[in-house]
């Protein structure tokens with residue numbers, strides 16, 4: 001029988017980027033002082049230095065830490081995010097928003113978008129954005145926090161996330177975690193040793209030979225995966241045949257007006273460009289596939305399409321889209337880039353960090369590492385990654401663009417069966433179903449399908465049970481109510497200045 005620790009007492013976190021410090025802060029808060037937590041990071045190696053856009057579920061993480069929102073925003077130079085604007089994705093010149101909030105209220109017997117589909121075909125419905133409080137506010141550069149006490153008003157349902165400076169966020173969480181007793185060690189890890197009897201990691205070894213022994217190791221060392229891959233050889237599922245982007249140039253620029261409450265993603269010839277407004281600068285980057293465009297040409301595309309002067313030279317990052325074969329292997333759990341990477345098109349990486357930590361707390365090992373727990377943890381993680389992967393692939397596959405080799409490739413590539421199933425259901429009757437544990441809601445799928453010009457052949461037959469005039473009146477009243485709410489909101493810049501501006 002392999003020997004295993006009788007008590008899991010010492011947690012060693014290797015790496016101190018967003019993943020390492022999010023893990024340290026959350027575990028210190030949730031576990032209290034009964035476990036020792038040590039985090040090792042190297043200033044010389046540094047962090048990946050990108051990762052600024054989030055989704056609303058980050059509020060679950062921040063609330064678990066009992067962070068004050070205004071303080072957190074000041075400390076991280078954050079702005080509010082209501083959704084993502086996609087430009088040139090379905091066709092050149094197209095523009096749509098994938099917002100975080102609800103889409104119309106449901107009337108009658110089926111979902112809002114079925115009524116919209118009917119009336120749109122009759123020329124009696126506005127753009128979809130007009131029926132979403134998040135999307136309409138984003139288009140007007142307006143923002144207010146959800147007014148939860150306002151009953152049925154759209155103002156009660158605004159959902160927001162943030163754009164923040166990832167370096168400041170990690171520093172903020174470091175201060176938080178250290179106050180709760182997390183011990184930080186500075187230095188480079190040269191490797192790890194494993195127990196001969198079962199291959200479990202027993203220590204990380206620092207340059208110079210110091211050994212840091214532990215029971216549970218959390219690998220947050222970024223793409224290199226020092227423990228999960230270099231020590232345990234876990235393996236990687238490469239998804240680059242579906243998500244062929246493998247490089248990104250990133251460059252910070254000075255802020256420009258207006259302060260937009262959304263991320264922008266603009267499709268380019270062999271990838272796409274992000275624009276993320278923070279309080280003190282605008283983050284810009286170009287994600288591209290080096291099979292379809294040269295590195296220098298990709299840098300030129302970025303530098304020729306900036307609004308705001310660059311504050312530094314562009315920096316290039318390389319990656320392989322995919323997922324570690326097991327996020328939890330023996331006594332090592334991979335979090336963050338060490339666990340895998342899907343391109344940042346829907347801002348899902350920080351969310352995956354948070355959910356992997358939450359899942360680890362659900363399956364937290366006490367006396368031993370249980371094979372059934374680990375298998376279930378990995379099964380749930382695989383499901384989560386794969387469904388996010390499908391949603392990201394959707395943006396590429398559902399395009400009419402045929403102007404470059406890149407777009408021809410992604411438009412015609414085979415896709416996972418799970419995504420094909422969603423396409424088939426939506427194309428025929430506009431139906432979408434969210435399985436338990438999937439991150440993206442039906443509304444997200446509907447907004448992206450329609451935004452990318454995937455029009456269903458039919459809407460739900462129950463729509464026809466309501467008279468057209470009644471549906472038209474209903475749509476008009478939803479649109480007017482949302483427009484009135486948006487009119488009454490402050491601008492995003494005003495709201496930030498009043499509540500959470502950096503000094």
Ligand code: FAD
Pocket residue numbers: 014015016017018019020040041042043045046047048049050051052053054166187188189190220221222223224226248250285317319335336337338344347348349350351353
């Ligand atoms: P890193 O930031 O790479 O941190 C690794 C840590 O390990 C560092 O502290 C490093 O010093 C340490 N380390 C490594 N090797 C050693 C060693 N030998 N010894 C000691 N310490 C070591 N996510 C989002 O949610 N939204 C976004 O908008 C977004 N945009 C992105 C854009 C790009 C181009 C890329 C590549 C990623 C983006 N991400 C985004 C992902 C996001 O950046 C990461 O999920 C997040 O930063 C977490 O990174 P990490 O902490 O896992 O790794």
